[in-house]
Amino acid sequence: MSKSKSDVRRTGTRRREADLWNSEEKRRKEREEKRMAVLLTAAEMFLERGSHRVSMNEIAHELGITKPSLYNYFASKDEILFECFRQSNEVIVSQIISIEKSAGTGLERLSAFIRAYVRPITTVYGSVMIRLEDRELPDEMRTEVREYKRAIDARIRTMVAQGIEDGSIEPCDVKLATFVLLGALNWIGQWYDSDGSDSIDTIGEEFTRRLTAGLIASRK
């Protein structure tokens, strides 16, 4: 709607084209910034208290606005939550992709993954996928989120399988081995906040050691 309108104006008053466009661009940008501020605030509150315990009023209050204003940026609370999951997926998947592109044996890449995965998990958006319940979402959105999770799982399984193929990882049940990995890693999200004595990197190192030890192929 706003797009067609701007098109009409641009052709109507060509002289003002640049200003108009700048103005619109600026508006669009500000709007997007506000939208992201809403999203980040909501994500933090959702993580802290669980999404259904956070009301739209409270999100708005935290941002210094009122509830109906939120509906300028998101159509519903569900949409906010879903967007949190999408951001989370993006963070995690991009992390995985960067590992996938790296060289090395399957085991090496898996180690790199474990070491790196610790970081997004302790991030606001990164932890959403792990700590928030997709059950809060309406069916369609929930299905999509579960698809994100399934895809992540598949990527890790592939990594393990490739390690077995290239001989760096001991033959084992790929599915269960992946569950062990992702379980231990994802569980970090359950305790990390409440415990400050270990640095993220320390955790990454220790987890890498513990979780890969059982996978190293024994050279006969």
Next chain:
Amino acid sequence: MSKSKSDVRRTGTRRREADLWNSEEKRRKEREEKRMAVLLTAAEMFLERGSHRVSMNEIAHELGITKPSLYNYFASKDEILFECFRQSNEVIVSQIISIEKSAGTGLERLSAFIRAYVRPITTVYGSVMIRLEDRELPDEMRTEVREYKRAIDARIRTMVAQGIEDGSIEPCDVKLATFVLLGALNWIGQWYDSDGSDSIDTIGEEFTRRLTAGLIASRK
């Protein structure tokens, strides 16, 4: 209240003492059975949909009664949920205790624990502690549940520490090693339902292998 009343009766009509007591005993027992039926039904529904998504009306309906009847057995929804956690704690702790009492090195007992822990996790009550959110509970109850969790964690840490002491487990960060263990195990609760191709025992074996491999002390 009902206790003092029964006392009065017993002294008042001594002849009827046995019958009265039998009658009261029977009542008490039936009441307890019903209470437990409520609890089990609620637990199953909570696990399936998340506790806050299950209304008292729905629990009652599932049991073929009406909402106010529930309040004969539990003072509040919170109390039902809390009781679920208590049952869960009992199941898990009793499992741990039986392992603690067994002989063997620390590593052997830890292996036994992993193998055994898989089972309660896939049980209704056993999975409550892992899958339901204690955030749903009012502060006091929540504090107690968190204490349960802390105690379980401490027991496993002790097991690991003893293994290091007796030389069966490689020296490592006890806290983080325990997190790896419990993380991988607890995560089972997140995927077990939706996947039926592996038997519980298969999972137990594979997890034991994967999770202990990194802990075996290298004999120098």
Next chain:
DNA sequence: TGTTTAGGTTACCGTATGGTATAAGGAACG
């Protein structure tokens, strides 16, 4: 200056929920 428009506010609605007041039903006892 008048007009449009996005983004904000106030006030409100419908609904669902946990929980309760009250009374009816029914078994156990005298």
Next chain:
DNA sequence: CGTTCCTTATACCATACGGTAACCTAAACA
């Protein structure tokens, strides 16, 4: 048969929440 509990159901309440309708403001444009 009357009385006393215990259990259950009907009807209800207060509250909180997601969402909306209607209006207002201020800036951008002509």
